[in-house]
Amino acid sequence: MGDRLNLTWLFLSLLGPFLRRILRTRLATIQQKWTYKALPNSKNVVVVGGSFAGLELVKGLAARLPSGFRVTYIEKNSHMNFSFNFPRFSVVSGYEHTAFIPYDGLAKGAPAGLVTRVQGRVVDITDTHVRLASGDEIDYEYLIIATGSSQPLPVQVTSTELVPAVKELQSVQRLVADNQKIAVIGAGAVGVELVTDIKSFFPEKDVTLVHSRSQVLNSFGKRLHDHCMQVMNNELKVRVLLNERPQLPREKALLKQQTLKFSDGREEIFDLVIACTGQRPNSALLASYLPDAISKETSRILVKPTLQISAAADTVISNPRIFAIGDVAEHGGARMARAAEMQSWVVLDNIIDMVHNRLPSATYKPLMGIEGSIKLTLGKSRVVLYSHNDGAEILLPATSRRVDLDIARGWAHYGANIKQAAVTAELVAKSNL
Numbered sequence: 001m002g003d004r005l006n007l008t009w010l011f012l013s014l015l016g017p018f019l020r021r022i023l024r025t026r027l028a029t030i031q032q033k034w035t036y037k038a039l040p041n042s043k044n045v046v047v048v049g050g051s052f053a054g055l056e057l058v059k060g061l062a063a064r065l066p067s068g069f070r071v072t073y074i075e076k077n078s079h080m081n082f083s084f085n086f087p088r089f090s091v092v093s094g095y096e097h098t099a100f101i102p103y104d105g106l107a108k109g110a111p112a113g114l115v116t117r118v119q120g121r122v123v124d125i126t127d128t129h130v131r132l133a134s135g136d137e138i139d140y141e142y143l144i145i146a147t148g149s150s151q152p153l154p155v156q157v158t159s160t161e162l163v164p165a166v167k168e169l170q171s172v173q174r175l176v177a178d179n180q181k182i183a184v185i186g187a188g189a190v191g192v193e194l195v196t197d198i199k200s201f202f203p204e205k206d207v208t209l210v211h212s213r214s215q216v217l218n219s220f221g222k223r224l225h226d227h228c229m230q231v232m233n234n235e236l237k238v239r240v241l242l243n244e245r246p247q248l249p250r251e252k253a254l255l256k257q258q259t260l261k262f263s264d265g266r267e268e269i270f271d272l273v274i275a276c277t278g279q280r281p282n283s284a285l286l287a288s289y290l291p292d293a294i295s296k297e298t299s300r301i302l303v304k305p306t307l308q309i310s311a312a313a314d315t316v317i318s319n320p321r322i323f324a325i326g327d328v329a330e331h332g333g334a335r336m337a338r339a340a341e342m343q344s345w346v347v348l349d350n351i352i353d354m355v356h357n358r359l360p361s362a363t364y365k366p367l368m369g370i371e372g373s374i375k376l377t378l379g380k381s382r383v384v385l386y387s388h389n390d391g392a393e394i395l396l397p398a399t400s401r402r403v404d405l406d407i408a409r410g411w412a413h414y415g416a417n418i419k420q421a422a423v424t425a426e427l428v429a430k431s432n433l
Contacts, residue, residue, distance in 0.1 A: 021345065029063045029109070038113025042070040044139055045351060046130060048122050048285070049146035050075025051083075053326030053340035055106060055414065057144055060348040062110040069355055070114055072138060074130070076121040077160045079103065082410045084337075087193040088377065088403075089169050090154035091176055091201055096169040097424040098407045100162055105415025119160075122147075125289040127319060142351050145301060145309075145324040146340075147282035152253035155190050155276060166428050172274075175254060179271035180205055183260060185248065186276035187211035187240070188219075192228055193377050194276065199236040200379030207238050208270070210260070212245040220374065223393040224386045231378045248275055281328045290319070300330040305363035307331065307347050321354070323347045333366035342371060377405065 045061055047054045050073055061071040079100035089096040107115035120132040129137040150156060154172045159165040176182065176198055184195045187209055195209045209216070209232065215225045232238040246260040258273040281300045286293055292311040293302050301324040302310040309322045325331070325343040333339040343364055350360035366372075369389030376384050380403065385396040408418040 025060065025063045032063065032065075033109075033111060035067065036065075036111040036114060037067045038070070038111065039068055042068055042113070043141035045069055045071045045142045045144070046138060046140040047071065047073040047144045047146060048075075048130065049073075049148060049282075049326070049328075050077065050080060050103065050117070051146070051148050051326075052337040053148065053344060054144070054146035055080065056341045057146065057325065057344035057347055058106060058115065060344060061351070062107045062115050064348065064352055065114065066355065069141070070116065072116045072118060072140075074118045074120055074122055074132070074138070075103075076119065077165070078119060078162050079165070080414060081157065081165070082407065083156060084410070085405050085407055086154055086156070086169065087190050088197055088405055090172040090194065091197040092403060093170070093173045095404045095407065096173070097166050097428055098404065098411075098418065098421045099169065100165055100424065101411050101414050102416050102420060103414070105417075108415040122285050125285055125322075130285075141321065142354065143322045144347055144351075145283075145285070145322070145328060146326045146344075147285065147328045149279045149281045149327040151277075151279050152275070154194065154253075154274065162424060163427050163431050166424065167431075170428075172254065175256070175272055176202070179256070181208075181269075181271045182206070183208040183210055183258075183270040183273045184276060185210045185246070185273065187213070187216035187242075188276060189217065189374065189376060191276040192216055192232075194274065195238050196232060196236055196377070196379040196382070199232075199238050200381075203236075209238055209240045210244050210246060211240070211242050214242050216240065216242070217376075220372075220386060221388045221393040223395050224374075224376075224384070224388075227384055227395055227397065228376075228378065231382060235382075236379060248273070253278075279327075283328050290322075295330050298330060301328055303329050303331055305365075306350055306360045307343060307364055308350075308360065320360075323350070331364055331366070333364065334368060334372035336371055336374070338373070339366065339371035342367070 047058050058071055058073045079102055082099045082101055085099045089099050103117055120134055122130045123133050124131040129139050131137050153168055157165045157168040159168055182205060184191050195207050199207045216228055217224050232240055244262050253275040255273040259267050259269050261267045283294050283299055283301050293309045295302055303324050304310045307323045307325055308320050309324055325347055326340040327335050346362045346364045349362035353360050369387050373387035381399050383398045383400045387394045411418045
């Protein structure tokens, strides 16, 4: 009962500011419908990245930008990749097409001319423009980099178009179904969810989780480690090997008939090895324009508390109109979607300040108890809610009966109807004929 009360109190502490922001946004939306005019010389607020961080900011800008400004968001993928569900949909078939959400509903109800989506990849930045791989250039008055980070399947797909992206998840499903002895390398959230799903939906398989640290989910507390180990070892019979870092071929995450060599010299052959490691921030687009804004240690973009880009102490950044949020930014907060959403609020408030000729006043102060909380699936019916703040850990085991992890809520959040997913299923089926 104590954990439940503590978690409830933690989220209630944010309820007031959250409700005030919702009310403020709704009032701004109503006012904007009556006052906004699309002008031919409107200045661009450009958001690079159409995932969790970037889309929250686009939604906020669509509600609050005044006449004379418009928002353009640039994303390489044709559909929003709802990667939260990728581990589950890499194991269980029949739902993978629902993990790709159309962008069409994002600016539903916004005035005409306010929001524009561009499918493409930004490769370079100047003082006034972003340059796409196609050679096209888009001017900006304000620029927000929300490009996240990259990892191979099954964490992310490489295809930018809908049907081949769905087929990538299907290819992982076939590998999981067709192989008996499976090892997953890396015990972050994806690795833990993946092994527990494999063992839960295919209990006859021999599943091993290999991790380089002494604790699974090592960015969280020991209590979560202990709970996950109990479920994996005692209930699901997943073998967990800690403090092991077997060498794998670079740039390959799905390996068949792979031999792993462990620290005691023992070698073991696995039918399938899935690597869930190697996250790389997508910061290269700044490399030629402002290389000193990229951390040499982490490759993330350095930012001020206002989330404007920064640099090393002895370097002056000359463009205060560029911001960075989410996994690509060195912001000191959690690398979670909830943290990215709160960062988008800071940037939104600062851009609204600046378009009204005020100094940016909002600063990002991580609320780790909220932003660092996690809802982790541990197989088909087990879920754990976890949060830690100032040394205190909160852990709530729960159950879930939704094999699709309630993906319809994700669609609704981005203004889309899950019924549209049937069209995707038909396209994939036709492509297989």
